[in-house]
Amino acid sequence: MSNLKIVMASDHAGLALKQHLKPLLEKQGYAVADVGTHTPESTDYPDYAAEAGRRLAKGEFDRGIFICGTGTGIAIAANKIPGIRAAACTHEFLAEMSRRHNDANVLCLGERIVAPGLAEVLVQRFLATEFEGGRHARRVDKVKQLDRC
Numbered sequence: 024m025s026n027l028k029i030v031m032a033s034d035h036a037g038l039a040l041k042q043h044l045k046p047l048l049e050k051q052g053y054a055v056a057d058v059g060t061h062t063p064e065s066t067d068y069p070d071y072a073a074e075a076g077r078r079l080a081k082g083e084f085d086r087g088i089f090i091c092g093t094g095t096g097i098a099i100a101a102n103k104i105p106g107i108r109a110a111a112c113t114h115e116f117l118a119e120m121s122r123r124h125n126d127a128n129v130l131c132l133g134e135r136i137v138a139p140g141l142a143e144v145l146v147q148r149f150l151a152t153e154f155e156g157g158r159h160a161r162r163v164d165k166v167k168q169l170d171r172c
C-alpha cells in the first residue's frame with residue numbers, strides 16, 4: 024500500500040484510459056483525485072493540465088498522471104507550470120528514467136498511442152521508482168532554475 028497522493032487529468036481523448044487506471048490505483052491504496060474532464064465532450068487539454076499542474080506544484084499532491092490523445096499536448100502544457108517536470112512516456116524504460124534521472128513529477132500518456140496494459144506498466148514503474156539524486160540533482164536544479172526565466 025502507498026500513501027502517495029496522485030492527481031489525474033485528461034481531455035476527452037484521454038478520458039477512457041484515465042477511467043481505466045484510476046480504480047486500479049485506488050485498489051493499490053493511492054489517494055487519487057481526478058480534476059477532469061469527466062465527460063466525453065470535446066475539450067481542451069491545457070485547461071486540465073493547468074488545474075492539476077498548479078495544484079501539484081503547490082504541494083497538494085505528490086505525482087500526476089495526465090492523459091490526452093498522444094500525451095504530447097498535455098505534457099507541453101504541464102511543463103509551462105513552474106515546478107512541473109512532465110514526461111510523456113511510451114516505454115517502460117522512459118517511465119523509469121524520467122524518475123531516476125529527471126525527477127519527473129508528472130507522467131503523461133497518450134490514449135491513442137499506449138494500450139491499457141502497457142499504460143498500467145508505465146504507471147507502476149513511474150510510481151515505484153525513486154529519483155537517484157547525485158549528479159542528476161545538479162542537473163534537475165538547473166532545470167528548476169529555468170522556471171524563473
Ligand code: RB5
Binds near residue numbers: 036091092095096097
Ligand atoms: C485531441 O484531439 C488531441 O489533439 C489531444 O488529445 C492531444 O493528443 C494533443 O496533443
